[in-house]
Amino acid sequence: MARRKKIYEGKAKILYEGPEPGTFVQYFKDDATAFNAQKKDVIEGKGVLNNRLSEFFMQGLTNIGVPNHFIRRINMREQLIRQVEIIPLEVIVRNFAAGSLSKRLGMEEGTALPRPIVEYSYKNDALGDPMVSEEYVVAFGWANQQDLDDIVSLALRVNDFLSGVFYAVGIKLVDFKIEVGRIWDGDFMRLIVADEISPDSCRLWDVKSGRKLDKDVFRRDLGDLADAYSEVARRLGVLPAQTTHLTKPTLIN
Template identity: 85%
Template sequence: MARRKMIYEGKAKILYEGPEPGTFVQYFKDDATAFNAQKKDVIDGKGVLNNRLSEFFMKGLTNIGIPTHFLKRLNMREQLIRSAEIVPLEVIVRNFAAGTMSNRLGIEEGTPLPRPIVEFSYKDDALGDPLVTEEYIIAFGWASQQDLDDIIALALRVNDFMSGVMYGVGIKLVDFKIEVGRVWDNDFMRLIIADEISPDSCRLWDMETGRKLDKDVFRRDLGNLADAYTEVARRLGVLPSNVTHTPKPTIIN
């Protein structure tokens, strides 16, 4: 088998050249990072879980008419995705105060927000992904006003879907971040959800106990990250319901 050409390696994923023009193969690594990669570890099975969980959410979004880059899962760690021009922003949707919002504003973590709040940060690890305003985004040409309106509408639709899915399995969707890409169909440009949606990119708390089921487990040394992600996958039906711990997950096909 010919060796595939690597296009890009990030903190949690690798992109390879796809089998057809306009496609990539996205490989999910077991690497865990926090604080812009100042804290690092390898969590056995994390990539397998995130591959399947991201597939679950991307398919769910597609089913309700939200376009994504996801085409199909290839194996336990890889997805075939559509190539897209990534808008250089992280789009953050907050339902409850937590993390940097709590630190910036002095609001106790877990405080419900009066409405979902959409924030933008500029994607640049060297700068610490700084929070930016819509004025900055438009002035520097990262996105147009129409793009921003469409991105906010997409993000809020994703929030509605994700909040409902999580509520149904007893999990509170505190916040999450997504990336958005541009694709062209002939001369028509549209925006799609790209990158991944997984516990790496969400804050997820158990509704009864407040137990964290996301990357804060790793950030704050709260226990075993694989256990937390396994619990999310089990509740969503991605893992068999009798699984309580699996560093090398047994996945339902």
């Protein structure tokens, strides 16, 4: 079998050349990182679960007409995606105060925000992904004003969808981040949701207990990350309800 060409490797995923022009194969690793990769570990089965969860969310977005890069899941760790030109921004949507927002503004974690807030950070690991304003984004040519309007629209539609899906299973969507990419149909350019949607990219709290079910479990040494992600998957129906550990998950097709 011919060795696949690696296109890019990040902290949690690897992109390989796809079987057809305009496609990539996205491989989910078991690596867990925090604080710009200063804290690292390998959580067995994490990549398997995030692959399936991202598939679940991307298919849900497709069903409501939100364009995204997902084509199909290939196997337990890989999915076929559209090749996109990634805009070098992390698009962050916040519904409740937490993390860096709480620190910046001195707000108690969990405080409900007056409305969803959309923020941007510049994707640059060496700089620690600094927060940037729309003025920076336009001035440096990362996106134009129309792009930003479309990105905000996409982000808020994703927020509406995810908030409803999570709340239905007793989970509060505190905040999340997405990436957005450009694709072309002839001369026509479209913006679509890319990268992944998983507990790695969302801040999730149990509605009743406040228990954290996201990567903050790893960041703050709050327990077993595998158990937290498994709980999310069980509630969403991605894992069978009787599954108790993520080491060798049995996923529902």
